[in-house]
Amino acid sequence: GSGGNEAAAPGQPDKVTVGVIPILDVAPIYLGLEKGFFDERDIDLELAQAEGGAAIVPAVVSEQYQFGFSNVVSLLLAQSEGLPVKVVSNGNNSTGVDGEDFAGLMVKGDSPIRTAKDLEGRTVAANTLSNIVDTSVRASVRKAGGDPSKVEFVALPFPEQPAALAGGQVDAVFVVEPFQQAVLAEGGRRIASSYVDAADDLTVAAYFTSQQLLSENPDLVLRFTEAMQESLSYADSHPDEARAVIGTYTKIAPEVIEKVTLPKWPAEVNRDSLQTMADLAVEDGLIEAAPDLDALLP
């Protein structure tokens, strides 16, 4: 371990590394760092960027990192496989507004596909399979009255999706910002906001830690949670500052940052939405038994 889990010497701040993905969703933690919400609580925060959960989860479990950022379905999967993870703070939620979310199910402008039901027999790109994206898209299909088992999914990272859609290699994509803007700029059309369809005010991602750290240093976890909550609330109520901070840790072009739809950043995890997600995951066969949300959530 890098020493963060040992009690710090008096007056010395705890060194804490958090694994994050350089996307819009983590703007609050960057903002909170800037605003000093972590310093105030004696947390010397360092943010480590990784491409996805592949590197973050194992690093947190092995206590290389103290905390990490991950989508909730990954955390449900991890927990159901017996990985000792524990959510400590909300990450971000969908906007809850159909047609105005930070992620969307999109087709080409001239596509005959009108609703999610039309996706039957079509190919949809998702960044990873058997995870939050395809589960949400299936929810959209169901809601539109279609049979989700007739939809074909292909794994394709977000950055590659706009080109694949434009090139006609897939019929629909599910992208988050800023790729949503990219698709729109090419004349793409949104047919559903799947995160909104999946559950009301869906908690999409959360910050988590390992059970070990929680039992060894509950005080640190508590301070981190408080700092996170303050950051989330601040970001939620100061979208302009959030937009500004995004420009510092991503390479998204400034004019795009102006346009992107930001997610919601409530301080608390929406437990009901997670229950819905867990049920969907069971229904779609991602996990076998209903997960124990109490064990996962704070």
Next chain:
Amino acid sequence: MIRRIALAVALPVVLVAAWWFASAGSTDFYFPPLKRILEVFPETWFGPRMVDDVLPSLARLGIGYAAALVAGIGLGMLIGANRTLRAVVEPLLEFLRAVPPPVLVPILMLMAGIGDLMKVLVILSGCLWPILLNTVEGVRAVDEVLKDTCRSYKIRGRLRLLHLTVRSASPQIVAGARQALSIGIILMVISEMFAASSGIGFTVIQFKDGFRIPQMWSGVLLLGLLGVLLAWAFRLVERRVLGWYLGMRAGIQGVRKER
């Protein structure tokens, strides 16, 4: 013969035993006991996944590898035999070679879509280099007296290519092809990390993302076994293609073997 087999299996047996016992009581989530990995192995791979994942992967690997052989040897002959051409293309090839597959894949996707063709191209793009480089070097190193022999006896064109250039470079080409084989397996996995819905690599990544670590390990095991199997097949081919070479070089090994 028995001695040879014993030699071939001794080290693997020792290593597997070491792994078995070292991991026996493991509670580490990412390092499950070997016993557990072996338990999930058959159910993971010998079911429908054999047809849905393993075979398509192998087919793509085979096509990509074969294409790399043809392209690598063909281009290598051209580049190796022609100094000016070599000077022109070498920096460019080195440039392309240094582009990591994870960033190359999106570019290939633009050109070849997301289907099998793209995956074959990814495999080709990785396997090509060891074959190409070794061919170029092999062609450059053709014995001068042999070259002179061909020149003075007017052995040119196809005959010269087949009977001098290819044959003389073949030990090095085979060394490259051997390298390329395992690189091909690796790229088979990488190609399936992008834009896939089936394949060994895809499945392994799925297991990893789904935190099904014993299954993931069983996939790693499968890839290793695949490597051994292909290397063994490779050796059979090598023995045919390089019979003269192994015989000629046996001088050194032969003495010790007979003792």
Next chain:
Amino acid sequence: MKVLLGLAGLVGFGVLLEIAPRIGLVPARYAPPTSDILGTLGEQARRGEFWGAVGDTLGTWLLGLVIAVVLGVVTGVAIGSVPVLRAATASTIEFLRPIPSVALIPLVVVLYGSTVEATLILVVYAAFWQVLIQTLAGVADIDPVAADTARSYHLNRWARVRWLVWPTALPYVVTGIRLAATVALILTITGELVIGSPGLGQEIANARTSGAVPVMYALIVVTGLFGVAANVLTRAAERRALAWHPSVRTEVPA
């Protein structure tokens, strides 16, 4: 002369990639023309972080390469010159080689976190095999008459390695190093990209998730240039070390 020809090759390729998007052969949004990429590269070069990332990547790459080459050559010569060892290790080597470094990512992260060490392990693991296999092939290429000469003059093991095995294997090793150099570079970038250890790879990942296509390509161009530089260096070293070899002695001087 040779340098000019090589430059011509690179420039020609650049021009091709300039024209293709301009005439609509490929979508310019996803494959920007060369001029855009180079312009962006110029912008990047004015950022301090860019040079920091370049330094990180160079460091990891070279360190990993050196370790892999040393390990590969030493093991290769040792295994290759002892037939028993060769027979005993063959199957194990074939088992370990095709295991993709990417599959090892969770494991190295568990062991080392998103650190340079984790990336380094991947780099060494991947590049090692390139050197090893080439070295083994080189050691097997010893001329029997030369080997007999060495034996009958009682060159001891070390002298045989130094004066017979090593020079014979050297052309193969050089090819191995050239292969390993790029594989190491590729894994440095990939490791940084996926694991998130600092360096160009992380910058590429960031550009990618931000949809900043020209930036991404600008960074890839830098990687490619690293590859070219590595080749120039190994070629120069080869010309010195292999002056006696037919492939070098018949080469027209640069």
Next chain:
Amino acid sequence: MLTVNGLSKTYDAKGRHVEAIGDVSFSVADGEFVCVVGPSGCGKTTLLRCIAGLLPPTSGEIVVEGKVVDGPPDGLAVVFQEYGRSLFPWLRVRDNVDLPLRAAGTGKAKRRELVTGALDAVGLSDAHAAYPWQLSGGMQQRVAIARAIAYQPRVLLMDEPFAAVDAQTRADLEDLLRSVWQRLGVTLLFVTHDIDESVYLGQRVVMLSSSPTTVAEDLAIDLPAERDQLGTRADPRFTELRGQVYAQIQKAKQERT
């Protein structure tokens, strides 16, 4: 007709500058059999490689059958001094002999006849399926000779082709070569370091000085065209000529030292 005109050749490798051939001129008539002798390292191989169009001269020119040589001339065959390296190790003996014929587009039946004939003539009929590296040095050299003979060249250059064979085989090969020469009317340039052999075989002996090489003497061998190992070598004229060559070589040597 083969003419060497003011030939000179300097090797200029890094760290080693050798003026191998100083100034050599001579000519060989069509169908003539000329032997070349000279001390080790004097440039015989270099000369042959220049004539064969394998090495560009530093100055001077070579004309073969009316054409200035700037690449291997047509209908010319070479038996290299490095016989071992001039055989393709991946081809069996018969394929080694066969390959130049295939390249020349000779028909299959004809090729088989020529290959078998040539291998028989050099006494290797039972080694045709072996690889070159399975043969003894002398056998390898005989394969190289068989390859040249089967090729039926109009001009044949041979660089110490009998160096690795025993006395008896050598005598047989000498007679074989003379009969091939008489039968095919081939122009023959034969490098040897055996003085007796040069006198026994050729119509002329060109003696080279040590390098930078010049032609030290060009001696006509006026022995009868019909030669045989015992009779000719016992001929007093043979002994006389032999003595002349020997003396000339001694002289060239003394002038140097």
Next chain:
Amino acid sequence: MLTVNGLSKTYDAKGRHVEAIGDVSFSVADGEFVCVVGPSGCGKTTLLRCIAGLLPPTSGEIVVEGKVVDGPPDGLAVVFQEYGRSLFPWLRVRDNVDLPLRAAGTGKAKRRELVTGALDAVGLSDAHAAYPWQLSGGMQQRVAIARAIAYQPRVLLMDEPFAAVDAQTRADLEDLLRSVWQRLGVTLLFVTHDIDESVYLGQRVVMLSSSPTTVAEDLAIDLPAERDQLGTRADPRFTELRGQVYAQIQKAKQERT
């Protein structure tokens, strides 16, 4: 003392089964100079490689200095027939000669003296900085000889070591070899295909039959120890011995055919 006892060697490669040596026994006393002659391909090289411990015999045994050979014996040097391939192309001439001495742990000054001396003796003092592939065939062969001489072996095996040099150089090298032999008292086994040479050089000539090889004749050469090129070769006894060897070889040949 070097004893070859019932040696036989069969090559059994795929597609080529050759009984190279049938049954050969002979012995060489310490400090003796024995020449071996035999037809091309009869197994002389094979015999030498067996004695040098480089090739395990199929049956029989070889004893060198009291020890049964199962690997290269100490103090033994070999000049290979394939001189070109036995030189390391990556080492300059002097380093090629020097290497065995370094391996033997000879001191630096001593090594320099031996190397320079040996290269001078074979007439290559001005080629010491060249690479082997920059030398003519005869020069390469002399490098191999220089390497063996500089090594100062107790047993020296030479496989047609003068095949590629001209008559004059050959004569010089023959005398050099005899003087080295007399000075160092080395046991010498010398394969040649030159009958005159075998008689001129050795104390005994072992004649081999063609393969499967046996010893056809073992002839003592009772010429005086002091030999010189003109005198000895003019000696009637020389002519007589030479005739005997020749006749024996002819006989062996006739028996076969």
